Amino acid sequence: MKRYIVDMQKNAETLGYQAEKELTKLQNNVDLVKGNVTVGVTKLYMGILEMESGIETQNMLYGVRSDIHDELIKMYDQGLISEFDLFSSQTELSKLKLAIEKLEIQEQGLLMTLNNMIGLDVLEETEMDRNFESRYYKDNVSIRDIANKAVENSPVLEALRIDLDFYKNNYDLYQKYDGYEFGTEYEDLTYQIEKLTSELRENEASLRSDANYIIGDIAAKKKMIESYSKAYNNATQKLKQAEKQLELGLIKQTDVHGLMVSQASALMNLNNAKRDLTSAMIKLDMYVDYGVAYE
Numbered sequence: 001m002k003r004y005i006v007d008m009q010k011n012a013e014t015l016g017y018q019a020e021k022e023l024t025k026l027q028n029n030v031d032l033v034k035g036n037v038t039v040g041v042t043k044l045y046m047g048i049l050e051m052e053s054g055i056e057t058q059n060m061l062y063g064v065r066s067d068i069h070d071e072l073i074k075m076y077d078q079g080l081i082s083e084f085d086l087f088s089s090q091t092e093l094s095k096l097k098l099a100i101e102k103l104e105i106q107e108q109g110l111l112m113t114l115n116n117m118i119g120l121d122v123l124e125e126t127e128m129d130r131n132f133e134s135r136y137y138k139d140n141v142s143i144r145d146i147a148n149k150a151v152e153n154s155p156v157l158e159a160l161r162i163d164l165d166f167y168k169n170n171y172d173l174y175q176k177y178d179g180y181e182f183g184t185e186y187e188d189l190t191y192q193i194e195k196l197t198s199e200l201r202e203n204e205a206s207l208r209s210d211a212n213y214i215i216g217d218i219a220a221k222k223k224m225i226e227s228y229s230k231a232y233n234n235a236t237q238k239l240k241q242a243e244k245q246l247e248l249g250l251i252k253q254t255d256v257h258g259l260m261v262s263q264a265s266a267l268m269n270l271n272n273a274k275r276d277l278t279s280a281m282i283k284l285d286m287y288v289d290y291g292v293a294y295e
Contacts, residue, residue, distance in 0.1 A: 039292055044114050046279050051107045053275040057268045058100045064264045065093050068257050075253070134281040136288050137218060146288060147211035151204050154291020160203065164196040207291060214284050221277040228273045232266040239263050 069089045076086045136146060151157060171189045239259045245251045286292045 039286055039290060041114065042282060042286055044110065046282060048107065048110045048114065049278065050275060051103060051110060053271055055100060055103045055107060057271055058096065058103065060267060061264055062093070062096050062100060064260050065089075065096060068260065069093050071253050071257070134218075134284045137215075137281060137284055141215060143211045143215055146215065146284075147208040149288045150207055150211065150291045153289055154207060157200065157203055157207070157291060160196055160200040164193065164200060167192045167196065207293065210287060210293060214280070214287055218277065218280045218284065221273060221280050224273045225270065225277060228266065228270040232263070232270045235259070235263040235266040 075081045242259050
C-alpha cells in the first residue's frame with residue numbers, strides 16, 4: 001500500500017512536470033514561429049533592397065551609356081565613326097534597357113509577395129530604407145554581450161533547455177522516490193540528460209561563434225565604404241578636370257567617355273557596399289533578437 005501511494009505521488013509530480021513542459025514548449029513554439037515569420041519577411045525585404053539597388057545601378061549605367069550614345073550620334077553625323085559603330089552602341093543600349101525592365105518586373109513580384117505576407121500595401125513604395133541602423137551595433141560593442149543576448153533569445157536553444165529541464169526534473173523524481181542507480185528508467189534519464197546537455201552546449205557554442213564574425217563583417221564593410229567613397233570622389237574629380245579640358249579643346253570627347261564609365265562604376269561599387277552594410281546590420285538584429293545563425 002505504501003509503495004502504491006509513493007507511485008501515485010511520483011506519477012502526479014511527473015504529470016505536473018509534463019504539463020508544465022508542454023505549456024512552456026507551446027509558448028516557445030509561438031516565439032519560434034513568430035521569429036521564423038519575422039526572419040522570412042526580413043530576408044524578403046533584403047532581397048527587395050538588393051533588387052532596388054541593382055535597378056538603380058543599371059539605370060545609372062544606362063544614363064551614362066545614353067549620354068555616350070548621343071555623343072556618338074554627333075560623331076557619326078560628322079563622319080568620325082562608322083554606321084556599324086553607331087549600330088553597336090544602339091544595340092548595347094537596347095539590351096541594357098531590356099535588362100532593366102526585367103529587373104523591375106521581378107521587383108514588383110517581390111513587392112507583391114511581401115504585400116501578401118504582411119497584409120500591407122507596399123507596392124507604392126518608391127524608396128526603401130537604406131540607412132538602417134542596428135539597435136545593437138556600436139563602435140565599442142561587446143561581442144560577449146551580443147552573443148549572450150542571441151543565446152538567451154534563441155527559440156531553438158530554449159526548446160533544448162525545456163527538454164533538458166524536463167528530464168532533469170524526472171531524474172530528481174526518480175532519485176526521490178526510487179533512488180536506484182541502475183535499471184532502464186535510470187539509464188534512459190541519464191542518457192537523455194547527457195545527450196541534451198551535449199547538444200545544447202554545441203549549439204550554443206556555434207551560435208556564440210557567429211558574434212565574432214558578425215561584428216568583424218560589419219567593420220570590414222564600413223572600411224569598404226570608406227575606400228569606395230574615396231574612389232568615387234577621385235573619379236568625380238578626374239571627370240570634372242577632363243570636362244574642363246574638353247571645353248578648352250585639349251582632349252577629345254572619347255577621352256571623357258572612359259572617365260564617365262569609371263565614375264559610374266565607382267558609384268556602383270559604393271552603392272553596393274552601402275547595401276551590403278545595411279544587410280549586415282539587419283542580420284545582426286535578427287541574430288540578437290531571434291538567435292538566427294549568421295549566413
